[in-house]
Amino acid sequence: MTDDLLDDEAPLIPDEKLGPGESYTRAFLVGEHHTNGMMNCHGGMLMAFADTAFGHAVSMRARDHYWVTIRLLTDFLSSAKLGDWVEGSGEVVGVEDDIYTVKGRLWCGERTVMTGTGIFKTVGRRPPRK
Amino acid sequence: MTDDLLDDEAPLIPDEKLGPGESYTRAFLVGEHHTNGMMNCHGGMLMAFADTAFGHAVSMRARDHYWVTIRLLTDFLSSAKLGDWVEGSGEVVGVEDDIYTVKGRLWCGERTVMTGTGIFKTVGRRPPRK
Numbered sequence: 001m002t003d004d005l006l007d008d009e010a011p012l013i014p015d016e017k018l019g020p021g022e023s024y025t026r027a028f029l030v031g032e033h034h035t036n037g038m039m040n041c042h043g044g045m046l047m048a049f050a051d052t053a054f055g056h057a058v059s060m061r062a063r064d065h066y067w068v069t070i071r072l073l074t075d076f077l078s079s080a081k082l083g084d085w086v087e088g089s090g091e092v093v094g095v096e097d098d099i100y101t102v103k104g105r106l107w108c109g110e111r112t113v114m115t116g117t118g119i120f121k122t123v124g125r126r127p128p129r130k
Numbered sequence: 131m132t133d134d135l136l137d138d139e140a141p142l143i144p145d146e147k148l149g150p151g152e153s154y155t156r157a158f159l160v161g162e163h164h165t166n167g168m169m170n171c172h173g174g175m176l177m178a179f180a181d182t183a184f185g186h187a188v189s190m191r192a193r194d195h196y197w198v199t200i201r202l203l204t205d206f207l208s209s210a211k212l213g214d215w216v217e218g219s220g221e222v223v224g225v226e227d228d229i230y231t232v233k234g235r236l237w238c239g240e241r242t243v244m245t246g247t248g249i250f251k252t253v254g255r256r257p258p259r260k
Contacts, residue, residue: 044177044178047177047202070205
């Protein structure tokens with residue numbers, strides 16, 4: 001990724017929040033480099049984040065496998081603005097062989113930014129995640 | 131966006147290709163900053179590109195309006211690698227009031243990388259595109 005994300009002015013990123021069972025919350029802070037001309041977070045960034053935030057549900061379940069995204073459906077419900085923390089999580093709602101279906105959501109505070117569904121496929125083995 | 135995309139080593143980007151009627155092709159070159167650990171283009175970048183490549187079909191039709199993305203469905207069919215040119219296009223397949231449905235495709239040479247469908251909504255007026 002780009003060097004300018006590593007400078008001293010970058011905000012501290014809190015640790016991933018882990019809940020009971022397989023629940024978790026991931027987050028990113030909307031920076032200027034994420035925004036479009038309207039100072040809203042670009043939809044592409046929200047989709048990229050959704051891909052990892054939803055797919056992480058597969059990492060929680062299949063800890064010793066890599067995975068790839070097969071299909072992602074994203075519904076844009078409201079915008080995220082410069083300076084907003086966007087949080088996201090996903091839940092495995094179906095497993096068939098190596099295919100995982102995950103329902104997920106992104107939000108800013110009380111406001112839902114995106115809902116979506118991802119279809120992921122586990123691939124080769126990897127060192128188990130801790 | 132980031133400064134490192136503007137340096138002298140950046141490759142020349144060809145003009146957008148325009149075909150007959152409303153047809154067009156947009157493209158980007160997969161650079162190192164687009165790749166994941168496997169040197170494939172990150173799915174998030176492909177989705178961000180799909181958003182603009184498919185949505186451009188709305189720009190071609192509604193030249194004096196901005197638009198926003200309501201829903202994007204993306205099917206990942208094959209990967210794009212470092213150094214690949216990824217091309218993309220979309221076609222308006224339905225219009226209902228201010229809602230446009232666009233079917234789109236991304237490809238590298240002969241190989242399809244992604245197919246998808248976008249639902250877009252035109253919003254405020256803008257200076258007409260040329």
